[in-house]
Amino acid sequence: MGIFENILPPKDRMARRFTWGDAVVLLLIAVLLYGGVRLAFDAPAEVRGPEIRLEPQVLPWYALLSVGRMTAAYLLSLLFTLFYGRAAAYNRSAERILMPLLDVLQSVPILSFLPVVLLSLSAILPQGIAVELASIVLIFTSQAWNLTFGWYQSLTTIPKELREASSIFRLNGWLRFKKLELPFGMISLIWNSMMSWAGGWFFLMAAEIFTVGARDFRLPGLGAYLHEAANQGDTQAILWGLGALILTIIALDQFVWRPLLAWSDRFKVEMVESDEPPTSWFYNAVHNSTLLNILRHGLARLNEWLDAWLLRLAPLRELDQATTERDWRSLLLGVTLGAFLLYGGIRTGWMLWNVSLAQWGYLLLSVGATLLRVTTSLIIALAWTIPVGVLIGTNRRVASILQPVVQVIASIPATAIFPVFLLLVVNLVGGLNIAAIFLMLMGTQWYLLFNVIAGASAIPQDLKYTSALMGLSGWARWRTLILPALFPYIITGGITASGGAWNASIVAEYVEFGGQTLFTTGIGSLIAQATARGDYPLLLAATLSMVLTVVLINRLFWRPLYRIAEDKYRME
Numbered sequence: 001m002g003i004f005e006n007i008l009p010p011k012d013r014m015a016r017r018f019t020w021g022d023a024v025v026l027l028l029i030a031v032l033l034y035g036g037v038r039l040a041f042d043a044p045a046e047v048r049g050p051e052i053r054l055e056p057q058v059l060p061w062y063a064l065l066s067v068g069r070m071t072a073a074y075l076l077s078l079l080f081t082l083f084y085g086r087a088a089a090y091n092r093s094a095e096r097i098l099m100p101l102l103d104v105l106q107s108v109p110i111l112s113f114l115p116v117v118l119l120s121l122s123a124i125l126p127q128g129i130a131v132e133l134a135s136i137v138l139i140f141t142s143q144a145w146n147l148t149f150g151w152y153q154s155l156t157t158i159p160k161e162l163r164e165a166s167s168i169f170r171l172n173g174w175l176r177f178k179k180l181e182l183p184f185g186m187i188s189l190i191w192n193s194m195m196s197w198a199g200g201w202f203f204l205m206a207a208e209i210f211t212v213g214a215r216d217f218r219l220p221g222l223g224a225y226l227h228e229a230a231n232q233g234d235t236q237a238i239l240w241g242l243g244a245l246i247l248t249i250i251a252l253d254q255f256v257w258r259p260l261l262a263w264s265d266r267f268k269v270e271m272v273e274s275d276e277p278p279t280s281w282f283y284n285a286v287h288n289s290t291l292l293n294i295l296r297h298g299l300a301r302l303n304e305w306l307d308a309w310l311l312r313l314a315p316l317r318e319l320d321q322a323t324t325e326r327d328w329r330s331l332l333l334g335v336t337l338g339a340f341l342l343y344g345g346i347r348t349g350w351m352l353w354n355v356s357l358a359q360w361g362y363l364l365l366s367v368g369a370t371l372l373r374v375t376t377s378l379i380i381a382l383a384w385t386i387p388v389g390v391l392i393g394t395n396r397r398v399a400s401i402l403q404p405v406v407q408v409i410a411s412i413p414a415t416a417i418f419p420v421f422l423l424l425v426v427n428l429v430g431g432l433n434i435a436a437i438f439l440m441l442m443g444t445q446w447y448l449l450f451n452v453i454a455g456a457s458a459i460p461q462d463l464k465y466t467s468a469l470m471g472l473s474g475w476a477r478w479r480t481l482i483l484p485a486l487f488p489y490i491i492t493g494g495i496t497a498s499g500g501a502w503n504a505s506i507v508a509e510y511v512e513f514g515g516q517t518l519f520t521t522g523i524g525s526l527i528a529q530a531t532a533r534g535d536y537p538l539l540l541a542a543t544l545s546m547v548l549t550v551v552l553i554n555r556l557f558w559r560p561l562y563r564i565a566e567d568k569y570r571m572e
Contacts, residue, residue: 030544031344050220052228054237059225059244066208066221067248069132070200073139077196080144081189085151086177099559100551102148105141135207135219142203142503143196146447146496150192150454153492154185156566174307183267188489190260191454197252198410198446199500201245222248246408253404259283268458278396278457352544354537363526363542367549370509370522373437374444374501380437381445381497386490389449390482393456394464403453410446422511422518432520436508443504447497448490455489456482488565495558502550523549 088098117137121130158180166176205223218224222245229237258280265278355363392399392406421438425431459481467481505524511517519525523546530539 027341027345030348030540031341050218052218052220052224054225054229054232054234056237056240058220059222059240062221062225063244063248065219066204066223069135069139069207069219069221070197070204073136073143073200074193074196076136076140077144077147078193080140081147081151085148085155086181089152089155099152100555102145102152105145131219138207139200139203142199145499146199146451146492147189147192147196149492149495150188150451150489151185153488153562153565154188155181157488158184178307186264186267187458188451188454190257190264191450191457193260194257195410195447195450198450201249202443203503249408250404253408254280255282258403259286268460278399348540351537352541355541359538359541363523363545366521366523366526366542367545369520370502370505370524370546371549371553373433373440373505373508373522374498377437377440377444377501378494378497380441381448382490382494385445385449385452385493386486389452390456390486393453394459399453406446406449410449432509432511432518435511436505436520436522439508440501440504443500444497447500448493451489451493451496452486455486459485484568491558491561491565494561495554498553498558499550502546 084098084102088095088102117134121134124130125133162180162184166180171179204221205227208219208221208223209227222241226238226241226245229241258278259282261278262280262283388402392402422432422435425434425438428434463481463485467477472480502524505522506528507524509522509525510519510528519529523542527539527542527546530536530542
């Protein structure tokens with residue numbers, strides 16, 4: 001009965017920065033990381049991987065395998081987003097735990113998490129299942145967070161009059177989700193889904209090519225194909241692989257994302273229809289087909305049955321009744337979790353005790369160096385994504401040309417082109433620092449761009465007409481209409497972009513290139529070195545330091561901005 005209960009809408013939340021929830025979440029993550037590291041000790045000493053073939057005829061099968069992993073991870077991400085974001089937006093008590101947890105989760109670097117997940121799963125599951133499951137989970141970690149932040153932002157900025165209307169009509173949790181929340185957040189969800197797939201492609205190569213010493217955890221797929229082609233210096237195979245990847249992305253754009261964007265235009269909150277709504281040839285062809293009309297009729301009956309079932313499952317009721325019924329369960333869960341955290345915290349502290357004082361000092365220096373690079377990449381990304389995103393989001397003709405181009409460029413794994421860029425700058429003064437910022441930018445800018453496009457697309461047409469009638473143009477139009485409308489989306493993109501830059505630091509600051517290892521001072525470099533040496537205490541300390549740093553930044557900088565977006569920039 002707790003799937004879609006009639007829980008209270010968001011209230012004016014307290015202007016807090018840190019709560020006991022932050023401490024609990026950080027301790028929980030530390031204990032889970034410790035558990036993974038401890039399990040890694042029992043992983044097989046040697047694992048034989050598959051043969052990665054480079055013949056062009058294997059590419060359709062490899063593309064199908066990669067898309068399958070991406071699809072599984074995306075469905076898991078979407079399910080996680082809908083439940084998690086709604087609970088965080090509507091339940092003040094849950095938000096104290098869930099939002100700090102989300103801050104932590106989106107800050108965990110995937111490539112430091114990868115060895116822990118793979119080695120721990122391989123210790124308890126058959127190798128094939130362990131590697132496939134780890135790849136899906138790790139692609140999920142590159143897809144879920146921006147989706148969840150975007151959904152949460154949509155729920156907390158629903159206009160007050162729409163909330164009041166849902167209360168007047170006495171919609172229960174399911175009907176409010178179906179008739180109000182999902183339509184209002186649909187545009188943001190679709191654009192963030194596109195970004196999630198782009199981010200998934202970025203990390204797919206890392207998930208498919210991972211090896212640790214004599215343990216070969218590679219998986220057949222486009223990422224493994226491109227990596228093997230690069231290792232063998234087979235330029236023709238690299239071109240074949242990139243061609244297959246680009247063709248797959250274009251097919252997804254034409255048959256999935258463009259039809260969804262054309263369909264979602266009906267959910268814009270506006271009184272006047274747009275002059276240039278998004279279009280899709282595939283959507284137009286399918287929308288008017290006889291087969292789809294028959295299918296739509298069948299789905300309508302299924303929809304009626306689902307509504308009736310969920311209305312019986314989650315009837316309208318008072319929140320305090322549900323809370324009373326769960327008091328004893330919450331107490332039992334709290335006691336169990338407390339005992340688990342106490343024991344795990346002691347074990348985690350014992351492992352961290354093995355990190356020397358000199359290592360802690362170098363670790364702090366590394367965090368500061370990476371923070372500087374992350375900030376630089378974020379500033380560069382903001383400088384170009386806001387004007388370009390507004391251009392794409394407000395001009396359908398430009399969008400029809402640039403949107404597929406942006407999707408293709410965003411989806412090409414930057415790790416595939418990073419060696420070429422590194423070759424150009426490695427001999428310059430500070431060349432590796434320049435290369436690191438470049439790769440962080442590649443992991444940062446798309447989160448911002450897709451959120452800005454979503455925000456610009458969601459600006460109501462009647463507000464555009466009003467600004468034109470008032471004679472607003474240039475900076476005055478940006479200051480009074482565009483930037484206020486974009487503000488929640490920029491904050492959402494900024495949070496996930498920051499996490500993406502920290503993630504990218506793992507491969508940006510430590511590079512094996514031309515038969516030698518190049519690295520610069522940074523927390524990502526320290527994590528990579530600890531992984532290569534099997535220094536698990538240092539790996540745990542470095543990962544927790546990165547997580548704590550990102551949480552502090554989110555709490556001191558991003559969260560206050562989120563509050564401003566909730567309070568001042570609702571579309572109402």
